[in-house]
Amino acid sequence: KAGVTQTPxxxxxxxxxxxxxxxxxxxxxxxxxxxxxxxxxxxxxxFEYFSETQRNKGNFPGRFSGRQFSNSRSEMNVSTLxxxxxxxxxxxxxxxxTGGLETQYFGPGTRLLxx
Amino acid sequence: AQSVTQLGSHVSVSEGALVLLRCNYSSSVPPYLFWYVQYPxxxxxxxxxxxxxxxxxxxxxxxxxxxxxxxxxFHLTKPSxxxxxxxxxxxxxxxxxxxxxxxxxxxxTRLAVHP
Numbered sequence: 001k002a003g004v005t006q007t008p009x010x011x012x013x014x015x016x017x018x019x020x021x022x023x024x025x026x027x028x029x030x031x032x033x034x035x036x037x038x039x040x041x042x043x044x045x046x047f048e049y050f051s052e053t054q055r056n057k058g059n060f061p062g063r064f065s066g067r068q069f070s071n072s073r074s075e076m077n078v079s080t081l082x083x084x085x086x087x088x089x090x091x092x093x094x095x096x097x098t099g100g101l102e103t104q105y106f107g108p109g110t111r112l113l114x115x
Numbered sequence: 116a117q118s119v120t121q122l123g124s125h126v127s128v129s130e131g132a133l134v135l136l137r138c139n140y141s142s143s144v145p146p147y148l149f150w151y152v153q154y155p156x157x158x159x160x161x162x163x164x165x166x167x168x169x170x171x172x173x174x175x176x177x178x179x180x181x182x183x184x185x186x187x188x189f190h191l192t193k194p195s196x197x198x199x200x201x202x203x204x205x206x207x208x209x210x211x212x213x214x215x216x217x218x219x220x221x222x223x224t225r226l227a228v229h230p
Contacts, residue, residue: 031216043220056217090158094216104216106158
């Protein structure tokens with residue numbers, strides 16, 4: 001099976017712009033989660049989608065949003081970019097909805113640099 | 116609230132020596148615990164997970180971890196380090212039952228292996 005794919009891999013934006021990142025989960029996986037990784041804050045949970053519904057959300061401002069399509073592919077959007085949004089954004093997918101003990105498989109990430 | 120503490124942001128060992136990476140957790144419910152590894156410019160790869168089936172968990176690449184409820188610990192060990200083990204290691208706890216896949220990560224431990 002193909003792994004989790006994320007596009008683009010690298011992105012450079014300027015402050016105030018918006019950005020959309022894409023994630024394709026492993027075939028058959030219905031849960032997609034997003035994480036932000038920065039040197040200062042480490043790995044932080046952004047949100048999780050399951051069957052096109054946001055099921056859980058982390059402590060991020062409303063500028064961070066996401067959605068999931070019927071084929072389980074997911075996008076996340078960051079509006080009005082700030083310098084502090086520079087990070088590696090990781091997407092993870094898992095198979096079932098029971099939650100918690102399912103293995104999450106991570107993609108390679110999208111590295112966003114905000115200038 | 117759940118949390119994870121990884122003792123030691125950097126650990127250095129000689130090739131062939133024992134690897135011990137420490138993880139302590141805090142959880143009000145029986146936790147699910149995970150160890151992930153991240154190589155440079157890559158996403159996270161699952162090494163092993165504890166989901167209450169057995170306290171000693173064996174993972175990939177010769178790693179194992181023991182769940183100790185009395186010490187609220189889930190330390191990662193490998194008897195003999197290899198140069199290819201050099202990477203960053205993350206301990207994580209999930210929320211558990213209820214349909215959530217939110218992982219709460221520790222700050223990470225960077226493992227260096229020298230000849």
